[in-house]
Amino acid sequence: MRAPDYRISTFLQDEERRKIVDRMYGALLGSDEVINSERYRRAELAAGSGVGSARAMATFYDLLAGGSLMPRSALRRATRTWAEGIDAINDRPVHFGLGFELPDPIGTYGPAQVTFGHSGACRGRHGAWPEAEVGFSFLPAELRPEDTDDRANRLLDALHACLARLS
DSSP states (O other), X not given: OBOTTOOSOTTOOOXXXXXXXXXXXXXXXXXXXXXXXXXXXXXXXXXXXOOOOHHHHHHHHHHHHTTSSSOHHHHHHHTSXXXXXEOTTTOOEEEEOSSSBOOOXXXXXXXXXXXXXXXXXXXXXXXXXXXXXXXXXXXXXXXXXXXXXXXXXXXXXHHHHHHHHHO
C-alpha cells in the first residue's frame, strides 16, 4: 500500500530527470496489483523480485553475521568497499560491497559502525551488524517517502540501545 504522500527518489531534485525516474518505476510502484501479482513474482527479476518474510531475512542475515553461511574471511571481502558515491539515477548516496549495501552518509543501516545489508523501494531494511553477530529485518506494509520515513531508523536505534545494555 502507498501512503498518500509517497514519491519515488526523494533525493532527486532535477524535474526533468524525475520525469524519467517516474516513468521507470511508476508502473511498478504505482499500483499494488503489479508488484503483488503472480506474474511479477514469477518473473525472477534479479534485483527486484525477491520474496521473503521479515523473519526469514533477519535469520539469513543473522546466520551470515554469525559465520554460519560463509567463512568470515569471505564475508569480510564481500563487505569491504567496492564502490561508493552518488547514485546516478536517484541522486542518493550509496556505498557497496559485493552484493551488499554498506554504511552510508544517511545511516541506512543504523548506528552500528560495521554493517551490511540491502534496502528496498518500500523502505525495507535487511542486514547485519557482524560485531554484534545480529541480523535484522524491517519489512513495512506501506510505501512512504524516504526523506520522511523514520520507522526503520527508530527500530535500529532501539536495537542498538538494547545491545549496548547487554554488553
